[in-house]
Amino acid sequence: MKRILLACSSGMSTSLLVSKMKEVAEVRGIEAEIWAVAQDKAPTEMEHADVLLIGPQMRFMKKKFTAVAEKVGIPIEVIDPVAYGRIDGEAVLNKALQLMDK
Amino acid sequence: MNKFMEFLENMLLPIADKLNNNRYLTALRDGFMVALPLIIFGSIFVVIANFPFLDKLLGEDAYTAYQNALGPASAATLSIMGLFVIIGIGYKLTQSYGGEAIYGGVVAVAAFLILNPQELDGVTGVIPTAILGAQGMFLGIFTAFIAAELYRYFVNKNWTIKMPPGVPEAVSRSFSALIPITLTLSVFLVIRILFSFTTFDTVQNFIYTIIQEPLTALGSSLPATILAVLLCQIFWFFGLHGQIIINSVFDPIWYTLNDENLKAFQAGTELPNVITKQFIDTFLVGMGGTGMTLAVILLIFLIGKSRQVKELGKLGGPAGIFNVNEPIIFGLPIIMNPLAIFPWLLAPVVVTAVTYFAMATGIVPKPAGIIVPWTTPIGISGFLATGNSWRGAVLQIVNLLIVMAIWWPFLKIMDKNYYENEKAKK
Numbered sequence: 001m002k003r004i005l006l007a008c009s010s011g012m013s014t015s016l017l018v019s020k021m022k023e024v025a026e027v028r029g030i031e032a033e034i035w036a037v038a039q040d041k042a043p044t045e046m047e048h049a050d051v052l053l054i055g056p057q058m059r060f061m062k063k064k065f066t067a068v069a070e071k072v073g074i075p076i077e078v079i080d081p082v083a084y085g086r087i088d089g090e091a092v093l094n095k096a097l098q099l100m101d102k
Numbered sequence: 103m104n105k106f107m108e109f110l111e112n113m114l115l116p117i118a119d120k121l122n123n124n125r126y127l128t129a130l131r132d133g134f135m136v137a138l139p140l141i142i143f144g145s146i147f148v149v150i151a152n153f154p155f156l157d158k159l160l161g162e163d164a165y166t167a168y169q170n171a172l173g174p175a176s177a178a179t180l181s182i183m184g185l186f187v188i189i190g191i192g193y194k195l196t197q198s199y200g201g202e203a204i205y206g207g208v209v210a211v212a213a214f215l216i217l218n219p220q221e222l223d224g225v226t227g228v229i230p231t232a233i234l235g236a237q238g239m240f241l242g243i244f245t246a247f248i249a250a251e252l253y254r255y256f257v258n259k260n261w262t263i264k265m266p267p268g269v270p271e272a273v274s275r276s277f278s279a280l281i282p283i284t285l286t287l288s289v290f291l292v293i294r295i296l297f298s299f300t301t302f303d304t305v306q307n308f309i310y311t312i313i314q315e316p317l318t319a320l321g322s323s324l325p326a327t328i329l330a331v332l333l334c335q336i337f338w339f340f341g342l343h344g345q346i347i348i349n350s351v352f353d354p355i356w357y358t359l360n361d362e363n364l365k366a367f368q369a370g371t372e373l374p375n376v377i378t379k380q381f382i383d384t385f386l387v388g389m390g391g392t393g394m395t396l397a398v399i400l401l402i403f404l405i406g407k408s409r410q411v412k413e414l415g416k417l418g419g420p421a422g423i424f425n426v427n428e429p430i431i432f433g434l435p436i437i438m439n440p441l442a443i444f445p446w447l448l449a450p451v452v453v454t455a456v457t458y459f460a461m462a463t464g465i466v467p468k469p470a471g472i473i474v475p476w477t478t479p480i481g482i483s484g485f486l487a488t489g490n491s492w493r494g495a496v497l498q499i500v501n502l503l504i505v506m507a508i509w510w511p512f513l514k515i516m517d518k519n520y521y522e523n524e525k526a527k528k
């Protein structure tokens with residue numbers, strides 16, 4: 001089970017991406033729990049996640065989240081703006097899987 | 103051009119980082135988030151209580167009874183929103199230090215109440231609800247900061263009551279919050295007593311006159327609003343979430359102005375402010391998201407030829423109705439796009455000015471102080487925000503047409519470029 005957490009300001013725009021990623025995961029038969037939260041919930045939600053991806057518009061929060069992510073021991077990355085604009089579930093899912101493999 | 107953009111981004115990123123990671127601004131923003139569900143609950147009932155034509159339909163007596171029956175819903179939430187903001191800030195700030203957050207919340211409220219008058223027109227044993235709304239907003243915010251800081255300071259001092267051996271540990275722990283809270287609140291009591299000897303009489307009065315009144319007067323002016331709007335647009339142009347950075351500074355002012363209007367709206371007197379929280383959320387963000395990109399989506403459907411742009415319209419359209427527009431901002435793209443910067447910065451300024459004058463001259467009613475969730479679609483949000491006035495909805499449509507006109511030539515060039523690229527690839 002892969003647990004992928006996405007965060008943006010209110011968890012709205014990342015939730016668009018979540019539904020696309022779920023579609024791709026289902027087609028590829030990947031068992032994954034993917035969900036989006038508002039930025040203030042991200043630090044607590046990280047405990048239940050294997051990776052955290054943050055919306056590019058929140059990239060200035062990476063530093064703050066990295067401190068928590070290191071404690072929990074999960075990778076963290078800012079989502080590529082182009083993939084974000086296209087709501088490219090496949091690209092973002094691939095990125096998440098790649099981060100977890102490291 | 104690229105060098106210049108890079109330079110600007112490198113300048114903005116640390117500002118965004120600083121503002122966003124500032125402990126107090128974060129606590130302030132998250133504190134407002136705590137209050138938001140209650141504010142919206144209260145707003146819903148203000149809307150229901152003031153449905154148009156009901157007064158004529160029900161008759162005056164029945165209408166008054168109807169309004170009185172619904173009144174407590176907003177009186178217990180929206181009208182005293184300051185109370186929840188204070189709890190929220192005290193809680194979140196204490197939490198950010200890893201302390202016992204709930205104590206931070208309650209100590210903030212108690213400190214605030216200590217500083218405030220506890221009588222009204224000679225009646226003692228009451229807390230005037232006005233101080234829990236707009237009037238006390240700034241004092242509340244400062245008090246919450248200071249109370250939470252003092253609480254943490256005294257907790258860290260670790261002055262505990264030494265219990266004789268044999269006393270269960272749980273008993274001595276139950277005193278752990280006692281000393282910090284006692285000391286914190288004592289400080290506020292001293293402050294209250296000291297202020298009673300000054301001409302301001304209360305701290306509330308002092309903060310209101312010295313800080314709140316000048317700041318809200320400044321914040322309600324057109325130039326300050328245009329500046330805030332422009333800053334937001336500039337941050338977003340570099341793909342940084344503008345509101346989360348700018349609003350933490352402006353929200354206290356905008357919510358205070360909002361609440362002043364609500365009080366006047368409920369009292370049936372003239373609304374004092376044009377610029378309010380809802381001015382920004384409904385007439386600027388509420389038209390497809392930041393930068394009013396619903397206009398861009400409509401233009402795409404009207405004049406879009408290239409596959410790239412058409413795809414984006416389909417992708418971003420449904421979310422855009424509910425004012426979520428990251429697909430457009432990152433997809434068109436608007437960020438770092440020299441062709442987009444002109445309409446991106448100009449349109450919100452024009453719309454701000456048009457909306458301001460429409461309201462200041464009375465063509466369209468001012469926002470009634472009702473907080474409409476920012477995801478409410480255009481038309482509905484304008485109607486609700488202006489206290490159930492169709493003119494609010496019409497103003498949004500007029501604004502939308504203005505934004506479309508400004509974007510038209512620029513989107514046409516972008517679309518043409520994409521289209522020719524696509525043709526060349528075939």
